[in-house]
Amino acid sequence: MFSYDSSITMMRKNIIRYNLTPQLLWGSNNFVLGYERRISDFESVSLNVGLLTFPKLGDLAIADSLVARDHNNSGFSIAADYRRYFKKRNRGFAPDGLYWGPYVAYYRYNFKNSLNFIDSLGAPVTSSYAEFNGSVNIINIGVELGYQFIIKKRIAVDLIMIGPGYGFYGGKLKIDSNVEIDDEDEVLSKIRDSLVAKFPVLDGALEGKEISTNGDFGTWSGGLRFVIQVGYAF
Known part of the structure; x- marks a missing residue:
């Protein structure tokens, strides 16, 4: 008969992690x-909550006459999952070993950038201004496969190796300016391409999409979840 090594997790049913x-x-x-939190010998539930920021755009050349500079960006995330640890595969009880389970994740991002007009000599045009800002809401639902190592009965290393999912990407993008910018202007196309290239999380939302100077967007798309976490078992 297969016997489990209960000393791996002992009575430690909780893990806090980063x-x-x-x-x-x-x-x-x-x-x-x-x-x-372990809820049975081979089951657990978990919750992740955090603050997120986009990477800095820096001085990004959108077009020959326009440069984007960071002003503000922020966001947060909430993710929850149910984990079923493989009974016949693992040597110990949850939360140690190979597991699978469903997950749901929500992400919210807000960003704002100033757009500086440049003349033919490369000097800023102070009489013209533009500001590009927006928000993105993403909700993904999927199934994950992972492995959690409990080292020296206290240190947890959690790897979500495969996490295919499907979700909705929605939000709002807006440009305020004292210069007329047509919805078909190359500036908007450049902004879209730059955002997708710089922020991979927006890939499902904006890739191949047209954006307007003041409009909402929304699309359904597939995605993947990959996570590396370290924690403490108690």
Whole structure:
């Protein structure tokens, strides 16, 4: 008969952890904490909540006559999952070992950028101004496969290796300016392409889409979840 090593997790049913993934992808201003609770020998539930920021655009040349500069960007995320640890595969009880389960994740981003007009000599045109701002809401539902290592009965290393999902990407993009910008102007196309290239999280929302000077957008798209977390079991 297969016997489990109960000493791996002993009576430690809880894990608090830090999600490294947003920081690795988008910088040190991203901060996400999580909590996992064992609800049976081979089941657990977890919740992650955190603050997110977009990476800086920097001085991004949108067109020959326009440069975007960062003004403000912020966001937050909430993610929850149910985990079923493989009974015949793992040597110990949850939350140690290989697991699978459904997840749901919500992301909210707000961003604002000043757009500076440049003349033919490269000098700023002070009489003209524009500001590009927007918000993005993303909700994804999917199934994940992961492995959690419990090291020395206290240190948890959690890897969500595969997490295919499907979700809705929606939000609002707007340009305020004292210069007329037509919806078909190359400036808007350049902004869209630059956002997709700089912010991969917007890929499903804006890739191949047209944006307007003042409009909402929304689309359904597939996605993947990949997470690296470290924590403490107690």
